[in-house]
Each structure stands twice: as C-alpha cells, then as structure tokens.
Amino acid sequence: MAQLINGAALSRTVSRRSFLAGTGGILAAATLAACAPGSGGSSGSAGAKTYRLLLPGDVPAQWDRISAAVNSKLKADLGFEFNPEFINWKNYASQSLLKFTAREDFQTALSARWLNIAQLIESGALQPLDDALESDKYPNLKASVDQSAFDANRWPDGSIYGIPAVNSAARIHHIVARGDLIDKHAPGGIETFDQLEKFWYDVVQKEGIPGYVKSNSVFDVLGAPTGTLYAQGWESPDFLPLYFSSDSLMFVPSRQAAATGSTDAVPFWEYEPYLESLHRIRKYYEDGIINADRLNADPATIKAQFDGGGAATCWGITDGLDTSGHLDQLEKAVPGATLVSLLPFRDGLAAKPNQTFQADNLVVVNAAAADAEAALQLLDWVSIQENHDLLQYGEEGTDWKAVGDDAYEPVGEYTNFPGYALSWRIPLERKFSRMSESEASWFEWSKDYENFTLDPFASFIPDLTEIEKEHAQITAAIAEFGNPLWAGAVDVAEGLDKLKKAVDRAGLAKVQEELNKQADAYLASQ
C-alpha cells in the first residue's frame, strides 16, 4: 500500500503566500455568505408570501406540525402563509420594542398598556384600525369581538390601535387552591378572606408547605380591584388605582371623584387598606405563608413548585386556564389532588367589581408592515371557529376532541399556543373538559359585562409627555424600594420611608399634579 501513496505530492510544501491567500479567501467567502440576504430568514412554500408576526412565550410542542397544517389552510384560503417568531416572555417587551424601532417587517404583535403600547402609539408605529373595522372586509373579526370591547379600548385620540384578544369580559385576579387540602383543613369550604387566611396558616403548620406562592406583583398586594393578598378588595372591590404605568407609582382617587369632578388622587400609602395590606404581606413573609423568593423567583419556577405539590395555593386570573394550566402536572405529583378557583368576595357571585374593560392583551398591527391588509385578513381568518380551533387546540382527533358544544379534551401534546396574542375571541373559546366546577362557574360569570361596574376612570389613559423624566425616575424608585415592599421582604415603615424619599426626590409633586389635572379633565369630558 505504501507504494500507492504519492510521496512527492505529500511532501510538497504549501507556500506561506498560498496558505494566507487560501485561508483568507475562504474566510471572506464565508463572511459574504453570512451577509447574503435571506441567510437568516425563512421562506414559505413555493408561490406563497410568508408574513411574520411576533408571539410571546416558548414554541409550543408539536408546533411544526400545527404550523404546517395552518399554513396549508391559510394558503388555500388567503394565498399567503405565516411564520410567527416566538420571543421568551422575559425579553418580550424589550425585544418587540426593538423590532418596532428597527422597522422590521412583521405584521402583528401583542401589546398593551402594561407593555409599551403608549410609546408605540405616540411614535406612530401602530396602524390605526378604525377604517378597517368600519369596512365590511372583516366580518368574522367583527362578529367575534363585541363592539363594547373595541370601544373600551379606544385611545384618548379616539382611535382603535389593537384587537382585544381576551376570552372574558373582565380578568379578575384570584386564588387557585388545592381542593384536596381544603377538604382536609377547611372542610366547610372557603368563602371569605379570613377563612382563606386561616387555611394558609393551617397548611403551613400541618403540611410544612407555603400557603401561597407567586413571583412578585404589586397587584397581589394593592388590588385592582382584587388582589390575592389584598383583603379589602374581596370586601368591597369598588375602585381601581390610577397610574401612568403599572410598574410605577399607584395613586388612589377620591371615591367622590365622579360626583365632584375632582380626582384628588393621592399616593397609595395614604390609603389605609393599602397600608394595612403591606403590613399583612410582611407578616405573611415572616410567618412563611408566602414564598420568600418572590423577588427572584421566575413564574416557571413558581408554577413547577405548585404543580409539584409544594404549595397550597397559587395565582389565577379568570381566563379559563386555572385547571388546564395545573391539573395534569399536579395529579402526577400528588395523586388524587384536585383544584378549586377561589374568589372570596364578601358578596359572592353578586359582587360587581369595578372594571375598565380595557383588554390586557391587544393584537396590534405594525405600521411598517409590508401588507397591513394581510394582517387584518389573518386576524379575520383566525376568528372563524374551525381556524381558531386548529391554531388554538391543534388538529381535531390528533390533539383534541370536542366534548359537548363548548368544551375540548386534549389528547395530544400540542398545548400552550399564546392565543391571547392572536386568536382569543370570547365566543370561540372552548372550555377545558376537566375544568373544575368552581372555575367553570366563575369563568362564566367573568364573561358577562353585566356582572361588573364600569369604573369612573374606565377609558382614562394618562399622557406621559409632560412628566417623562420624573415618571422614569419614580419607576426606577419603585423597582428599588417598592418591589421589596410588595414581596414583604423589608420592614414596612423603613421601606416606605425610603420609597417616599426617593419618589419625592424624583418629582412626585409634579407627577401627582399632572395626573390630577389630566384626570379632572377626563371627568369633565364625560
């Protein structure tokens, strides 16, 4: 074999110049290839345009199969395909904003007041939808979203900038509890906040697990109008705090504002029930009722803790996902476990909590999109029951089967499509077939606008323009001194003192004055 090898060829040396030129050429070619258009994108099947959209969260299991099925139908119906980009929740706000800024070519995204819709509207980055909605081009969309939902989500300039993607009239923060533990420690059931509190203490003492687990949230403590740890909210859910943004300072308006026309909003610490709530959280923190890592724990860790049987209750919202979001995992960890949705209103189902009916989720259309009409066609297309079901629950038979007229039973692995960022429509949503009785009852209740009281400041959206710098600094102070208070991690008197000094220095007086001025003007205009 040795003779077969060409020794002369092997021993031939490559010159330094050839080596450098060759290596450099390869690197240059690789660089050019990397910079070539289309190297980072994806293309649809032959002949069909592909439109991008932004969705929050992780890619659902089996997404490739469902996406192919959706695209096949989309192409046949509308002549184009879609290619959603999933962005992790933790980065969604900043990344979606960056993509708008970079004028990237995507059709739709999720936005809301708690994200950055104010900035996007102010900057003209969103397509106003009034003309489209007044036309007859999108009948399915108009039929599946109540006109009152559109009206409640008009911006102060009178325009509609987003399609409300909600599945109930009002989303009420509440408690998802282990039914098996309630049977054991509160056999008479839980109907009031006092009973709930006693249950938490019993569980901590007798089971050795926390009563309630959640990542940090101001709304847990200072309800709007309810908060899982805010006792007063369950007694009389009759007002909503005012704020420039939900991560900034909360203000409490006068209860007579609507009658007098004078808002007289004061910082939250001047409202006794809120102060009492802060002290209660601190006590819960010290007594081990709530998780001590609220400041650091991410939602996935908290969910895993509850689903693994490591807590008696967790947070829920009336979007019909209490049971479907936890039960399967919980049953694997704790055989025989059950779930109950708790809304311990003093007045039970007769409670009429104040609501703005502003949607938590709005699907907005990118003004820089290549084809805004296609975006609305897609929103109309997902408003058809068959298409909605395919996207939301997967392929019938493979991923789910219908139970009765309005329920579904998952039978495959496809779950967790973020319908709230595209396809949630109240009349089209199906209930989880194993939804607990309590959740079914409260979910139905939350779908009826008549069960709520329209807040006097329902469509008031304050304008930040005059106080941008002060607001930014107050928000920074809340992040530093407010968040530890919501977590119960610091002494209330000491923590509040630091917070007050920081927000005073940041310009509280100016911000408070501006809020009252705008709120008074709003009341006068009603």
Place this chain on the structure above:
Amino acid sequence: MTTDLGTASENLATADTARRTRDRGSRRTWRGRDYGLVILAAPAVVLLLVFAYGPMAGLVVAFQDFNVADGVFGSPWAGLENFEFFFTSGNAGRIMWNTLFLNVLFLAATLGAGILLALMLNEIRGRVTKRFFQSVIFVPYFVSPIVVSIFLQAFLAGPGGRGGLVNDLLSMFTLPEPSWYTTPGPWPWILTVVKVWQLGGYMSVIFLAAITAIPEEVYEAGVIDGASRAQMALRITTPLLKPTAAILLVLGVGRIFYGDFGTIYAIIGDNGTLFATTDVIDTYVFRALRTFGDFGTTAAIGLFQSVVGFVLVVIATLVQRRYARETSIL
C-alpha cells in the same frame, strides 16, 4: 541567586522590548506579495466595521428625542436632555461606584486566581493529571449565567427562599443564617467568588501558555543556583508573567466601566433590595430600557459609559508606559 534570576527575567523583557522597537522602526512599504495578508485580514476588518464602527452612527440617538416611527434619521434633536435622567436621578454616583468597585474586584480576583492556578498546574508533573485538572477548572467558563444563578439560589436561598445549603451549613455551627437575597452587603464578595469560579480556569490557561514560552535555560540556571521549585515559581515564573498580566490588565481596564451584565442580571434580576451594592450601569440601562422603553436616555448612558471607558484605557496605557515600560503593549 535572587539577583541573578531577577536579572535574567529583566534581560528577557529588555530583549523583547528591543525587538519590538526594531520592528516598529523598520518601515515596511506596500508590496504586492502582501495581498494574502490583506485577504486574511479582510473578514475581521469587515466584521469590525460592520459591527463595531457602523453602529456608532446610532449614538446620535443619545442626543435625540427618539421616536420609533421616525427612526434614527428622522427623530428631533433633544440636546443634552437625555443625559439629565441619569445624572439627576440621585443614583448616578452609586451606580458608577458599584460598576468600578465590582470590576476592580473581578479583575484583581480573576487575575490573581488565574496566576495562582497556572502556577499550581505548572507544578503538576503527570501529563494526564495536569490535563484533567486543567479541563475541570476550565469547565465553569462554559456554564451559562442563568445556570449559575440557579446554583446560587440553591446554595443561598433554597426552595421557596427559606434557606439553602449554605444556611444549612451555618446552622450546624449555630451561626446566624442571613437572608442572603435581602442583604446587600455580602453581594460584591459573592459575585466575586462567582467570577473567580467562572473565569479562574480560563485565565489560568492564558497564563499557562505564557509559562510554556519561558525558556528552559532560565529554570536550569535556577536549578544550578540551588533554587527550590517554590522559589523558581516565585522568582522566575511570576515575574515573567508580568507582560501577559499587563495585557490582560489593560484589556480589563478598558472594560472596567462595563458591568458584567450577563452574570449580574441573571443573579440579581429585579431584586431591588440588592441594588445598593450590585446595580451597575449595564443593569440600570437594561432596566431603564425595559421599563421606560426610552432609547434616547439609555443611549446617553451608554455613550457616557463608552467615553469614560475610553478615557480609562488611555490613562491605564499612559500609566503603564510611565511605570512599567517594558511590559507596555501600546
């Protein structure tokens, strides 16, 4: 003997300096045969232009009332307004101090640990054992900050935040069990330990490479003079690592105004109780961008950070030239 060894290392450094001076002095003119070098450098130059110099145009945002729809070229000018937010927040001094203090700690600790580990690895005789330990201490470099933060939570907070392994250990000795995630004082030191764990092995490989370049004759001279291995490590190896340490130091100083965002944010997140000692410019900018969505303000802080970083590099280089000319790289 000490004097001899010291002279040997100084002679090496002097020879190196002389060679570099000679190279600088010999002016080379463009010759066609260098085209290979040009092609080889081209991708790196292109990358640098596209990703380092090109984006500098975006710094104009720091002086604009940036508007998403109008973009970089259409937004109105705002003068120095964007700089006001940071400097009037009352946090600027603390954040700059945290950035500098943490980076000095990280730089000193990782350089020190790198040299120490390199010296220790160099003393291991068995090739397999040496490679094994080298790999083991290098592995943390590849561990994601997110994973590090989970480790740390398990050690310091435990499930539900009621005490981790460290507190379990402290309780065995009836020592106080701090609530780590609400006590800001120890965090600069905790983060420094994390950085040493992450980068100690990486640094040691760089120093180990420098050690292998030390001529064997120098050690032979030490052996002839009767130096012990410890003496040779201290009197020969350590002084000859000065140029490498100097280069790493200058590079480190250049980034001293850049907080280690990845590690700090992954571990601290939005935990306001720890901001007093851990909030650095990068985490502050990220939070500002995420919560306010104000690109002008965040770009202004970033620009300030870059300018101060540049000034610090220049100062570090000048100081090095003045006091340690033989190890200066610029």
